[in-house]
Amino acid sequence: MSGAFLKPPFENLERQHVAVSFGMWIFLGSEILLFAGLFAGYGVYRNLCPDGFLAAGRETDIVYGTINTAILMTSSLAIAVAGRAARAGFGKMAWRLLIATIVLGLLFLVLKGFEYREDIEKHLIPGAGFPLAQKGAQIFFTYYWVMTGVHAIHVTCGLIAVGRLAVAGRRNLAWLAGSASEDATALYWHLVDVIWIVLYPLLYLTGRAHG
Amino acid sequence: MDERRREIWIRPLLTWAALCVLLAATCALAYVPMGRANLAVSLAIAAAKAGLVGVVFMRLFENNPLNRLAAAAGPIWIFVMFLLLFSDYATR
Numbered sequence: 176m177s178g179a180f181l182k183p184p185f186e187n188l189e190r191q192h193v194a195v196s197f198g199m200w201i202f203l204g205s206e207i208l209l210f211a212g213l214f215a216g217y218g219v220y221r222n223l224c225p226d227g228f229l230a231a232g233r234e235t236d237i238v239y240g241t242i243n244t245a246i247l248m249t250s251s252l253a254i255a256v257a258g259r260a261a262r263a264g265f266g267k268m269a270w271r272l273l274i275a276t277i278v279l280g281l282l283f284l285v286l287k288g289f290e291y292r293e294d295i296e297k298h299l300i301p302g303a304g305f306p307l308a309q310k311g312a313q314i315f316f317t318y319y320w321v322m323t324g325v326h327a328i329h330v331t332c333g334l335i336a337v338g339r340l341a342v343a344g345r346r347n348l349a350w351l352a353g354s355a356s357e358d359a360t361a362l363y364w365h366l367v368d369v370i371w372i373v374l375y376p377l378l379y380l381t382g383r384a385h386g
Numbered sequence: 387m388d389e390r391r392r393e394i395w396i397r398p399l400l401t402w403a404a405l406c407v408l409l410a411a412t413c414a415l416a417y418v419p420m421g422r423a424n425l426a427v428s429l430a431i432a433a434a435k436a437g438l439v440g441v442v443f444m445r446l447f448e449n450n451p452l453n454r455l456a457a458a459a460g461p462i463w464i465f466v467m468f469l470l471l472f473s474d475y476a477t478r
Contacts, residue, residue: 193450200453204460211464215471222475241413245406248435252402255443259394268391365444369436376428380416384424 180353188353195355199362206329210370213325217318217377224311231307231315232381234299239290240379243283244371250279251368254337254361261357266348269357273341276364280334287327319378326374329367336360401442408435 185191221228257272298304300320301313340360344351351357412431416424440446446457 193452196449197452197456200456201459204456207460208463211460211467215467218468219471219475222472237413241409244409248402248405248409248439251439251443252398255398256395259398263390263394265391265394362444365439368443369439372435372439373429373432376412376416376425376432380412380428381425383416384419 180350180355192355192358195359196362199359203362203366206366207370210322210325210373213318213322214373214377217322220311220314220318221381224309224314227307227309227311227313228315229382229385230309231312231319232378233383233385234297234307234316235319235379236290236293237379237383239286239293240375243286243290244375246279246283246286247368247371250276250283251365253279254364257351258357258361261351264352266344266351269351270341270344270348273337273344273351276337277334277341280330280337280364284327284330284334287323315381322374322378326367326370329370333360333364333367336363397442401438405435405438408438 181188181191185194253272253275257269257276260266260272261269294300298306299316301317305313305316307313337360340351340357343354343356408431412428415427415431418424420427440457444457446454449457
């Protein structure tokens with residue numbers, strides 16, 4: 176049974192699990208440093224052009240932003256319970272929760288698409304025809320597009336990884352519990368959620384109490 | 387729902403409920419004029435939410451020390467980077 180999950184060069188499943196999750200945590204560390212670079216740039220420009228950032232922050236759609244935050248948090252709940260269910264032997268429940276995670280992730284991207292369409296209609300793209308005159312407002316929206324865009328790429332990669340789990344898990348429910356893939360994929364999905372949790376106040380809550 | 391299923395759901399569900407309460411709180415507080423404290427409050431709530439996801443959903447405390455060390459490395463170096471960066475920009 177355990178032989179089916181064990182891959183070289185590992186001697187036993189426990190060491191394989193430790194190595195996979197350790198490797199994943201190191202990868203996540205590099206991921207948050209990538210986003211931290213963007214956060215640092217955002218912080219510097221916000222410090223230099225506070226008025227422009229507050230004015231631009233009021234132009235993002237807080238309804239889409241808040242609903243999408245709730246959706247990602249719920250998808251994190253689904254995949255967290257999926258792992259616990261798989262380890263407790265509830266393979267079918269785990270599989271259904273993976274499908275729920277995928278549906279919620281897709282819903283996030285669809286809503287993001289509607290939000291982008293609204294932003295484009297309001298000409299909130301840095302360059303000619305940008306509606307706000309304050310210094311730094313265009314820089315805020317450069318960060319908005321880059322941060323949400325890079326995050327959306329991460330959501331897409333996460334969806335592919337969770338989709339792979341769901342496809343492989345459907346053929347073999349025991350694989351979900353025994354393989355280290357479930358743990359590693361869930362860690363990545365949670366990180367995507369954590370990044371959004373930090374993006375939310377920077378992009379959607381900024382400037383709401385001012386003006 | 388039998389006992390084992392209940393056990394699987396209870397902690398993640400309570401965590402999710404706490405995340406929802408924090409989301410509602412941060413959204414509401416964003417409209418309360420507090421000057422520069424608005425950003426600090428919203429980032430503190432974001433940190434609390436990220437902490438909940440890390441500790442419960444990502445099972446940081448159930449993990450071995452190696453993973454906790456790897457998880458801590460990112461935030462520690464980010465802290466150093468922000469400290470050096472803003473010790474310049476905030477004191478000009």
